Amino acid sequence: MTTAKNLLATFQQIMQNQKLSHIYLIEGGDDFTQKKFLYDLAELFFKNNVITSCSKKIIQINNCPNFYYLSSHNDLITKEQILAMKQHFYYTSLLNAKKMYAIYKAEYISEKAANILLNFLENPVNNNILGILFTNNARLLLPTILSRVQIFNLISTNSSVLTKDTKQIVDPLDQLFFNLLKKQYNNLSTDILSTSYYISLKQFFLAFCQWEHVSFEVAMELWIQNKDFMNHKTFIDDFVTFLLVFCLDLYKYRYQSWDLVFPIDLFAKTWLIKLSEHHFQFLLNLLSKIEKQKSVITMPFCFMGFLIEMVHAFKC
Structure with missing residues (x-):
């Protein structure tokens, strides 16, 4: 198991060596650790991209046109969700070369969705696209997905509880x-x-x-x-x-x-x-x-x- 800090350093080295693959699977880590790692990795990935508007805080609110966040709906990731992601990247293809997407709870990718995702991998928008899948049990993923990804393990880190709001916000x-x-x-x-x-x-x-x-x-x-x-x-x-x-x-x-x-x-x-x-x-x-x-x-x-x-x- 690897800490988020060490795993980020690994990806930094991969990028420096220009050996970045199109898709990776991250196994393990709690929700806080996974998301912190994702935001740090996205910041690193887009770091030297002068044109893009994908700063870490913009990514955190899922409002970067070159970044797409996808998670399961009712314990299922459907082909419609994958198609929507593909369409989003084609719509924003003129904004910037670099694209990145993250899929949480990848074990919930349906077989039909997996076929669409594989087609997306074989026919990417461009060569500067990075996909990160997250799961807590890689054995639950479809074999067709596992055969295409490089797997890294992530260890959870303790997270502090955020300060509670003092009053309800109406507007x-x-x-x-x-x-x-x-x-x-x-x-x-x-x-x-x-x-x-x-x-x-x-x-x-x-x-x-x-x-x-x-x-x-x-x-x-x-x-x-x-x-x-x-x-x-x-x-x-x-x-x-x-x-x-x-x-x-x-x-x-x-x-x-x-x-x-x-x-x-x-x-x-x-x-x-x-x-x-x-x-x-x-x-x-x-x-x-x-x-x-x-x-x-x-x-x-x-x-x-x-x-x-x-x-x-x-x-x-």
Whole structure:
């Protein structure tokens, strides 16, 4: 049995040697250990991918277009689920070369689903696709699957219990934002939703997304009204996270995918829905760059520069 840390080091060496296979089976480990390993591996896999918007925290909320999470439904993984995964990757084939998917409780893959998965392995979207199957008993998997995978063993690690929320969250948007913030900050309480900072952050995000038109005047007005609030040390990080997840969700919505995170009514109200494919890709890449390199914009004045750059690009 191998610890998650050692197994991650093994995969890092495999990647450095350019010997990565298309699919692996990870046997053992509790749910916490499996998911932590998966997120760390995904971060490693996408690490040097400048174009992709798949940071670890985006992957954790299953909102990365180049990453697909699949688990059993009523103790069965069906052919329809595998077909939906294939379709998703073909829809997003222009976003980036690297693709990754994870299938939990792989022992529940039905025989028909296994045939579809094998066909997917034989005819991949491209050569930079990585599949990770998880199980606690490899002997329960179909022989056709076992014959195609390389197996690694994983040992469980003790996990600490997360801090309980102090109150129930009623607003779905507040719940979503809280979940995103909780991914970034340890022991976060729902009390943050009552703070002036969070209320201002939420209002700023909605104001930005609901611009009536894109112009330097509108961007300047938004900046002037909020420049003092922007001095908060986590503003840039929090806003970019919200906007990146929103844009990734909007991208899926434009391609008629219903596996969405944000309330669907927000998409009809945003100017972002009108962007061309070129402009939308520009925005995703810009947000991804900022999300990976927080030092790019750390002060309100720099953030104004970001708004100006964005408006200029969309005016071209």
